[in-house]
Amino acid sequence: MSTSRRPRLLLSAFLMNTTSHILGGQWRHPEAQQHRFNELKLWVDLAKDLEAAKFDAIFLADVVGLYGDHDGGWASHIKRGLQVPSNDPLVLASALAGVTEEIGLAFTSSVIQSDPFQLARQLSTLDHLSSGRVAWNIVTSVLENSHRNFGADGLAKHADRYDWAEEYVQAAFKLWEGSWEDGALLADKIAGIHADPALVNKIYHRGERYSIDGPHLSSPSPQRTPFLFQAGSSPRGRSFAAANAEATFLFAPNPENVRKNSEVIRKLAVDAGREASDVKIFAGLSFVVGSTEAEVLRKQADYDEYLDLDAVVAHIGGGLGIDLGGRPLDTRLGEIDTEGGKGVLEAIRASVPGGNPTIADLARYRAKSMQISGTPEQIVDQLELWQDAGTDGINIINQILPGSYTDFIEGVVPELRARGLAQTEYAPGTLREKVFGRQATLEASHPAAAFRGAFTQFSAANENRAAVTASS
Numbered sequence: 232m233s234t235s236r237r238p239r240l241l242l243s244a245f246l247m248n249t250t251s252h253i254l255g256g257q258w259r260h261p262e263a264q265q266h267r268f269n270e271l272k273l274w275v276d277l278a279k280d281l282e283a284a285k286f287d288a289i290f291l292a293d294v295v296g297l298y299g300d301h302d303g304g305w306a307s308h309i310k311r312g313l314q315v316p317s318n319d320p321l322v323l324a325s326a327l328a329g330v331t332e333e334i335g336l337a338f339t340s341s342v343i344q345s346d347p348f349q350l351a352r353q354l355s356t357l358d359h360l361s362s363g364r365v366a367w368n369i370v371t372s373v374l375e376n377s378h379r380n381f382g383a384d385g386l387a388k389h390a391d392r393y394d395w396a397e398e399y400v401q402a403a404f405k406l407w408e409g410s411w412e413d414g415a416l417l418a419d420k421i422a423g424i425h426a427d428p429a430l431v432n433k434i435y436h437r438g439e440r441y442s443i444d445g446p447h448l449s450s451p452s453p454q455r456t457p458f459l460f461q462a463g464s465s466p467r468g469r470s471f472a473a474a475n476a477e478a479t480f481l482f483a484p485n486p487e488n489v490r491k492n493s494e495v496i497r498k499l500a501v502d503a504g505r506e507a508s509d510v511k512i513f514a515g516l517s518f519v520v521g522s523t524e525a526e527v528l529r530k531q532a533d534y535d536e537y538l539d540l541d542a543v544v545a546h547i548g549g550g551l552g553i554d555l556g557g558r559p560l561d562t563r564l565g566e567i568d569t570e571g572g573k574g575v576l577e578a579i580r581a582s583v584p585g586g587n588p589t590i591a592d593l594a595r596y597r598a599k600s601m602q603i604s605g606t607p608e609q610i611v612d613q614l615e616l617w618q619d620a621g622t623d624g625i626n627i628i629n630q631i632l633p634g635s636y637t638d639f640i641e642g643v644v645p646e647l648r649a650r651g652l653a654q655t656e657y658a659p660g661t662l663r664e665k666v667f668g669r670q671a672t673l674e675a676s677h678p679a680a681a682f683r684g685a686f687t688q689f690s691a692a693n694e695n696r697a698a699v700t701a702s703s
Contacts, residue, residue, distance in 0.1 A: 240614065240652050241624030241666065242644075243288040243337070244281050244636055245515060248274070249317035252292065253628050254517065254598055255542025257534065258312065263631035269318070271326055277633045278327045281334060284640040285654045287666065288335030288366065289327065290460070290480075290626055291320035295344050296377030298549025301541075302556035305376075308549070311542040321353060328361040335662040337366035337460055342395050343381045344372075347402040348443050354457045355407065355449035363453025363661030363671060368460040369476070371396050373550060386552075393467045398438045400475055404679035405434040407456040409686045410447035426450070428691035434682075435689060446691075455672045456679050458662045460513075464492070473499030474678060477663070478511040478624070484582075484600035486620035489514055493621030505676045511666065512621055517628040518635070519604035520642040527604050534630050543594040547579070560591035601628060607646040614652070 250258045250265050258265050267273045278289060294314055301307040308315055320338040328336055336357070340350055350367075358365040371392035372378060378386050387395065415430035434445040461476035463469060472479040473496050483489045489512065497507035519534065521527035540560055548555035555567070564580040565587045580588065583596045603613045614625070629635035647653035658664065661671040673679050687693075 237615070237618060237650070237652060238623075239654055240618060240622070240647065241288075241511060241513065242284075242286045242653065243290045243335075243513060243624060243626045244277075244286055245290050245292065245626040245628050246274075246277075246632075247292040247314065247317060248320055248323050249312070249314050251312040251314065251539075251542060253515075253546070254534075254538060254630050255311060255313060255546060256537050256539025257630045259539075260534070260537045260631050262634050263537075265629075265632040273632065274323060274327060275330050277636065278331050278334065280633065280640065281636060282331050284644055285657060286334055287624070287654075288337050288662070289324075290366075290368065291324060291336075291338040292368075293317070293320045293339040293341075293370075294374060294377060295341055295372065296374045296380050298374060298545060299376075299552045300554045300556075301545035301549055303554065307541070307545055307556060311539060311545065313542055313545055313549070321357070324365070325357055325360070328357060328364070331364075332362075333364070333657040333665075335364050335366055335458065335665070336361060337368055337458070339368040339370055341370045341372040341377065342392075342399040343378060343383075343387075347399050347441060348406065348445075351403045351406040351447060352449050355447070355452045358452035358454055358457055359449070363663070365452075365454070366458035366460055366478075366662060368462065368480075369396060369400065370462065375552065389465065390467065393463075393471055395440060396471060398440055400679075402434075402436045402438065402441050402443055404456060405436055405682045405686070406443070406445060406447040407451075408673075408679050409682035409684070410434055410445050411451050412684065412687075413451070416450045428695070429693075431691050432686035433689040433691075433694075434686050445686075445689075453661045453671055454663050456677075458666070469496050470499055472496060473505075473510060474503040476510055477666070478513055480513045480515060480626055482515045482601060484596075486617045486622070489617060489622050490620040497621075503678075505674075509674065509676070511623040513624040513626045514617055514622045515601055515626045515628055516617075517602045517630060518610060518639055518643065519602065519630075520610065520638040521604075521606060522642070523606065527606065531604055538594075538598060540591050540594040543597055544590055547593065547597055551579075555590055555593075558590060560594075561589045563587045563589050564593065607642045610643050611646045611650060611652065614647075615650075618652075 248268055250268050257263055297305050297308055324336045324338045354365055354367055375386040410432050412430040416426050417424050431446050436443040459477045461472040462480040463472055481492055493512045496510055500510050501507050519527055519531050521530055544555050583593055603610050644653055664671050
């Protein structure tokens with residue numbers, strides 16, 4: 232056990248409004264309740280438990296299409312429930328805002344699925360209604376089917392997707408930060424003035440993809456710009472996160488991987504004119520918690536019994552555009568010949584210990600490399616190693632709902648608190664204030680801040696004056 236003073240770990244529950252999220256097949260476990268994903272009560276009860284345990288956030292993942300083919304088509308995804316059917320996380324986050332008071336509500340929305348004007352309004356609305364607890368996980372969508380669902384002929388090129396994201400967030404930043412100035416909303420019943428037109432501006436965004444006049448239809452919410460997550464792992468994705476995100480989410484197989492990635496991201500943040508500490512690093516991890524090592528082994532064997540290796544493989548291959556289905560699970564990756572993705576497949580093969588793993592080895596490695604098993608003391612010992620490697624927070628992956636979080640709350644959280652690594656009360660204010668311990672709005676060093684006061688020449692008052700002048 233460490234005796235040195237450490238910062239606390241940020242805790243987030245990694246969820247998706249579907250039956251089978253990351254660890255495929257676990258919905259079949261007798262104690263699992265995620266098959267009730269259409270029932271609001273499941274999510275309300277879980278959100279209340281997480282808030283009572285003082286979790287920082289609920290993080291709602293999403294995809295807007297099917298994963299690539301497995302076994303020659305997409306029927307396998309339907310059969311196994313691989314993130315289909317799934318529901319809109321914004322709607323769920325809105326419902327949870329009404330039954331919670333402190334916990335952050337992060338949800339995923341891809342740049343391909345909604346115009347920035349629409350999303351900016353939705354996020355501002357929810358930030359108002361939740362008293363400033365909203366976070367946006369910015370994604371560009373790697374699934375070809377997602378792009379085809381929104382009018383494209385296929386998957387946009389990687390670089391084009393990030394060019395798209397750059398314009399998207401700039402347009403949203405202009406609406407959130409530059410359209411309404413501080414003090415514009417008056418609601419003065421005596422004077423009969425609801426808002427000062429001299430302080431409300433159009434933005435006249437003109438870009439390659441979007442043309443938006445404005446003004447933003449929502450007045451400034453408590454955070455103005457919501458708390459920003461991003462999960463890109465490519466060089467371009469890391470650069471985007473370093474410039475724009477306040478937290479980035481890594482699927483890291485070990486602390487050393489976190490160390491390498493966090494050092495790169497923090498250097499890129501400094502290069503972008505921000506502080507290295509302006510980007511929090513979250514690692515995705517699952518846990519098997521037991522009061523004794525024997526109980527841990529029993530639980531691990533129990534979860535292993537229900538793990539659907541084919542579903543895990545479909546998730547991996549589908550996200551990469553490589554069909555790894557239709558083969559025995561003991562097929563070695565070196566024996567697989569694909570028309571595309573040879574380099575990607577070779578990189579996967581090299582990442583799994585053993586030199587030439589089987590498809591089953593790949594699935595087990597993916598499931599186990601993000602897992603920490605042990606007694607609460609053993610688990611927190613391991614989490615300290617992840618923290619030393621640069622991890623600021625844990626996005627907790629579940630095997631079963633709600634049991635995975637119940638085990639963590641009852642077993643691990645008390646040990647974290649005993650070491651000063653978990654909060655016992657929420658700090659006041661918005662999600663940004665709670666996480667960073669500073670102001671509710673973005674720091675001046677964030678690129679969005681450049682749009683504050685940038686559109687005063689486009690205010691309603693100026694437009695009215697111009698109209699009068701032109702008619703006289």
